[in-house]
Amino acid sequence: MSSVAPPIAIRQEGEKHVTSRKMTAGLGGGVALEWYDWNVYGIMAAFLSPHFFPSTDPTTSLLAALAVFGAGFVARPVGAAILGPIADRISHKTVMMISVTVMALSSLLISVLPGYKDWGVAAAVVLLVIRLLQGLATGAEAGVANAIAIELAPPGKEGRYLGLIGGTFIQLGTFCASMVAFLVSASMGADAMREWAWRLPFAVGGALGLLVIYLRSTLPETLIERAVHRQDDLSRIQETTGDVWRKLWSVRLSLLAVILVIGSVQIANYAWNGGLPNMANGVFKENSTWVYGITSLMIVIWIIASPFIGAFADKVRPSRAFTLLRLLLIPCFFLTLLYSEKSISTFFFVMVFGGAIVGFNMALYNFIATTLMPRAVRTTGVAIGYALGVTIFGGTSPYLLIWLQHANLPWLFPVYGSFVALLSVVVYHIAKKRGHVYVGN
Structure with a gap:
């Protein structure tokens, strides 16, 4: 890991710790909000779908809502391509502020957006536009947050710190989305959930966004030109956006590895966070309160485990921890075959x-992806890799899971997920062997 000057010159050790905690809160809070807002749509898809995509077949209506969920991911690579170079060359803070502001405003808009009954097809179109804007704005969020986090991490404890920022805070956002859905469902009842109460979790996301906007507005700018111009060509700030893209092309094997490392775990993430709960609510008509309660319990396990998994990676080496956990994901995919009826x-x-x-696996993937990118293009590389991985593999996962179940081909989903997981391990180790792991090797 290349040395870097602290984000702000602080001489007294006590003050430095205070600033670090403040930065962690702002950095992690934005990550949590992104995942809250992004996942709350997936969690509420079964309830909002009849309001925007009415159909006599509830599965058809749900699939339409999930298609919009997937469409939001399509915009993420575009946002990463635009905002990533800005973060690498000009300002980390600007990109973070854009991301959190748009996510908060988008959630507020969805919470009051009229449905098909009032606006007709226009309601679905506006919903789609909002999701595309969210995708554009969050395209570079993962890249810039992880780039900052890995530079702030104490030497030798990168896995633990990335487990906090890229694991615990992510799962905290996901947990809050699931828990808010659980509380709203439990307090309002099934009828209210179907009619209007599904809007409340979106309103909560918008309100939380105001707090995170404040926390991020107080952060210092972490991209300090004098701190990185002295480094080698893979570390220093690039002079033009074209230089960023040329440098990224020179480490294209790393980019492919990032896409697969992120994409394979996102197949599982969105299957367990979106596909299975929506199958339970929309197809099998399970009690939604129980569904959200169980989903929340799962995420609590994720939150607790994340720092320990990061520390485990620091202890045994990131490559070994990644390989072991990613291979365990293969039999895990086949558990989805068990849930075939109510x-x-x-x-x-x-x-x-x-x-x-x-x-x-979710606790470790951000750390592994970030280690694959040199500092000169770390934000852009991780952001592009993240956006492509999530778009190609994660965004389509809930749709594929439910569609294959509906088409009586449920076995294809675990075969597909297992293949991509195995491929991610193979490509990662090829990149590692060729010297494309830059932190914690």
């Missing part, structure tokens, strides 16, 4: 026991 006990088993393996 059964809340089967849903519990698949979500909690299979979900634990998914959570262990």
Whole structure:
């Protein structure tokens, strides 16, 4: 890991710790909000779908809502391509502020957006536009947050710190989305959830966004030109956007590895966080309160496990921890075959026991992806890789899971997920062998 000057010149050790905690809160809070706002749509898809995509077949309506969920991911690579070079060359803080502001405003808009009954097809179009804007704005969020986090991490404890920022805070956002859905469902009841109460979690996301906007507005700018111009060509700030893209092309094997490392775990993440809960609510008509409660329990396990998984990676070496956990994901995918009919006990088993393996992988993937990129293009490379991985693999995961179940081909989903997981391990080790792991090797 290249040395870097502290983000702001502070002489007294006590003040430095205060600033670090403040930065962690602003940095992690934005990551949590992004995942809250992004996942709350997936969690609420079964309830909002009849309001924007009415159909006599509830599965058809749900698939339409999930298609919009997936479309939001399409915009993420575009946002990463635009905002990533800005973060690498000009300002980390500006990109972070854009991201959190747009996410908060988008959630507020969805919470009051009229449905098909009032606006007709226009309601669905506006919903799609909002999701595309969210995708554009968050395109570079993962890249810039992880780039800052890995430079702030104490030497030798990068995995633990990235486990906090890229694991615990991510799962905290996901947990809050699931828990808010659980509380709203439990307090309002099924009828209210179907009619209007599904809007409340979106309103909560907008309100939380105001707090995170404040926290991020107080952060210092972390991209200090004098701190990185002295470094080698893979560390220093690039003079033009074209230089950023040329440098990224020179480490294209790393980029491919980032896409697969992120994409393979996102297949599982969105299957367990979006696909299975929506299948339970929309297809099998399980009790939604139980569904959200079980999903929340799964995410609690993820939150608790994240720092320990990061520390485990620091101890045994990141490459070994990644390989072990990613290979464990392969049998985990096949647990989805157990949930083929209405059964809340089967849903519990698949979500909690299979979900634990998914959570262990979620705790590590941001760290592994970030180690694959040199500092000169770290934000852009991780952002592009993240956006492509999530768009190609994660955004389509809930749709594929439910569609294959509907088409009586459920076995294809675990085969697909297992293949991509295995491929991610192979490409990662090829990149590592060729010297494309830049931190914690």
